[in-house]
Amino acid sequence: MQVKDIMTANPICISDGASLRDAHLLMQSRGVRHLPVIAESDGRYRGVLTHKKMIASVVGMINRYGAGALDRKERFTPIAEVMEVPGQHLGTDEPLTVVVDYFIDNKSGCLPVLDADMRVIGIVTSSDFVKLAKRLLQQQG
Structure with missing residues (x-):
């Protein structure tokens, strides 16, 4: 299996010009825990x-x-001050075995697919792996 088999396509993103308050409201309203940050x-x-990171x-x-x-502090805190800077990212053809090892080794909750x-x-989030585990368990019967 590959990243494209479990990833959430077209995730909700936020602009690097947004504030921490904007991100807080977006996460609440859309029910997401990870926001890729894109250049305006x-x-x-x-x-x-x-x-x-936002809660911290x-x-x-x-x-x-x-x-x-x-x-007031949230409104005037730019996303760029609190976001995690680009690190590891994925392509759609990355094998899931590599991704799961990265999640385990780095205690990461998400990786963007670029x-x-x-x-x-x-x-790809840890929730995607839980959904995959559920699907595989159901197939085993």
Whole structure:
């Protein structure tokens, strides 16, 4: 099996010009835990914002500035300050054995799937592997 067999195609992305508040609202409204970040200028992949990283940033703001300042701090915190910068990414033909090893070794929750022009075409998450495990278990009967 390959990445294209389990990836979520055309994932919800966010612009690198967005704020942490924008990302927070987008994650809540769309029910996602990972947002690939794309350049506003050309749509190319810039990084990823995970729910875990966003929550850590929000908790840090509350601890440092108090709950009353959270909304203002989120609005003025650019995504670029909290996103994980480009690291590992996938192509559609990557074998799933390589991907699962990466997830285990790096305790990662997602990897973006990019085309040759560094544009996001999909995402693979740990949830995709759980869905695959369910499907395989059901096939075994």
